[in-house]
Amino acid sequence: MENTFGGQGFFKDASGTLWLSDPEERFGFRSTWKVNQVLCQVNSAFQEVAVVETEGFGKALVLDGIVQTTEKDGFIYNEMISHIPLATHPHPQDICIIGGGDCGVAREAVKYPSVRNVDMVEIDPVVVEVSRKYLPEVAGEGELDPRVQLHYEDGTLFIRNQSHVYDAVIVDSSDPVGPGAVLFEKDFYEDVYHSLKEDGLMVCQSESPVFHPDVLTRVHQSLKELFPVVRTYLATVPTYPGGIWSFTVASKSYDPLQEGRERLQLKDNRYVNREIFDACFQLPVYVRELLK
Numbered sequence: 537m538e539n540t541f542g543g544q545g546f547f548k549d550a551s552g553t554l555w556l557s558d559p560e561e562r563f564g565f566r567s568t569w570k571v572n573q574v575l576c577q578v579n580s581a582f583q584e585v586a587v588v589e590t591e592g593f594g595k596a597l598v599l600d601g602i603v604q605t606t607e608k609d610g611f612i613y614n615e616m617i618s619h620i621p622l623a624t625h626p627h628p629q630d631i632c633i634i635g636g637g638d639c640g641v642a643r644e645a646v647k648y649p650s651v652r653n654v655d656m657v658e659i660d661p662v663v664v665e666v667s668r669k670y671l672p673e674v675a676g677e678g679e680l681d682p683r684v685q686l687h688y689e690d691g692t693l694f695i696r697n698q699s700h701v702y703d704a705v706i707v708d709s710s711d712p713v714g715p716g717a718v719l720f721e722k723d724f725y726e727d728v729y730h731s732l733k734e735d736g737l738m739v740c741q742s743e744s745p746v747f748h749p750d751v752l753t754r755v756h757q758s759l760k761e762l763f764p765v766v767r768t769y770l771a772t773v774p775t776y777p778g779g780i781w782s783f784t785v786a787s788k789s790y791d792p793l794q795e796g797r798e799r800l801q802l803k804d805n806r807y808v809n810r811e812i813f814d815a816c817f818q819l820p821v822y823v824r825e826l827l828k
Contacts (some may be wrong), residue, residue: 544584545601556588558602560747560777564581567777569593569603575670580662582726587670593775595671597638597664599710605638605774607673613741613781614640614674615808616771616816621704621785622648624796629653632731634681634691634719636708637663639675645706646681647801655683655702657691664688680705692718698731705731707740713759722758725786729762737787742768745823746778753826759786767792768827769816770809782823 545556554571570591586598594607603615618641622628629652633641637658645654658664664686667675677722680686687694695705705728709719718724719740728738743751752768759766763786773781785792797813819827 543574543586543598543601545598546571549621556590556596556598556601556603558777563747565747565777567603569596573820574808576666578654578662578666580660582660582662585660585662587639587666595673596775597663597667597671597674600779602710603775605640605671605674609774610638610640610674612807614644616769616803617641617706617708617783618644619647619738619800619805619808620792620813620816621701621706621737622651622798623800624738624787624790624792625703625735625786626790626795626799630702630704630733631655632657632695632698632702632705634695634705634707634709636706638667638671639664639680641708642680642684643674643676646683647803651683655687655694656684657687657689657694659688659690661686661688680775685712692724692727695724695731700731700733702732705736705738705757707738709741718746722761725758725762729788732788735789735792737759737763737765737785739783739785742782742784743780744776744780745770745782745826746780750827751812752784752823753784755784757828759784763787765789765791767817768819768823770819770823771816 546552556571557568559566572587573589575587583600590596596606597604627650631645631654633656642656675763742755745752765787768784797810
């Protein structure tokens with residue numbers, strides 16, 4: 537089957553049905569979505585940006601042929617990467633989001649009444665524009681909350697110039713390939729550490745423990761060399777390869793195993809509740825072994 541559509545990852549089968557395929561080449565594994573309609577497809581200065589209507593997952597944001605989030609389950613990832621760290625900190629006021637162009641993380645962060653400023657640093661303005669226009673189910677309806685400030689620039693350079701500014705930094709990165717690879721390196725985490733206030737914390741998505749155990753291990757070890765408190769937690773996100781996804785929170789002071797449950801904001805949540813807050817840190821044996 538050849539790529540007759542023209543976009544990365546898209547192909548038509550013998551019947552003319554359009555599909556989108558996302559391979560994990562090292563494992564001989566491929567996720568494939570039936571595409572009912574292409575709502576938008578443009579080439580930005582950085583990547584191919586598309587929004588498609590899939591058969592089972594609704595609308596999906598696709599970057600360079602890789603599904604980033606969907607209408608069906610995007611709320612799981614966005615709630616888990618936002619609420620766990622922001623509930624752990626007793627009074628988060630100043631937040632930085634690295635990436636997060638679909639605006640879903642910013643939408644969750646402003647649920648915390650103590651938050652007064654959110655710097656969202658996304659290198660590609662087209663991702664934000666397309667998400668807000670075609671994916672309000674993820675980005676939210678209407679204008680962004682006035683506390684959210686958009687910065688269209690390289691997140692690594694932005695955070696390098698910040699010193700003791702933020703209560704929390706949320707690294708909502710793409711996979712560790714190409715330009716996104718630097719967001720998984722210790723040098724970047726050192727810059728994040730210095731951007732945080734004395735009791736600040738950060739969180740990052742640390743990939744699949746099944747398909748990318750080496751990434752999870754490296755992230756966890758790098759953060760442990762910088763922060764006194766490092767905790768990895770899991771969520772089930774069906775869109776992502778294997779379904780099991782990891783996040784790692786690193787804190788200068790506060791431990792989510794000791795506090796945060798009661799501060800969790802519950803309004804309009806579709807995934808995170810207090811029971812999930814507790815349970816997500818209970819790791820299976822194979823994940824614990826990766827983190828030793």
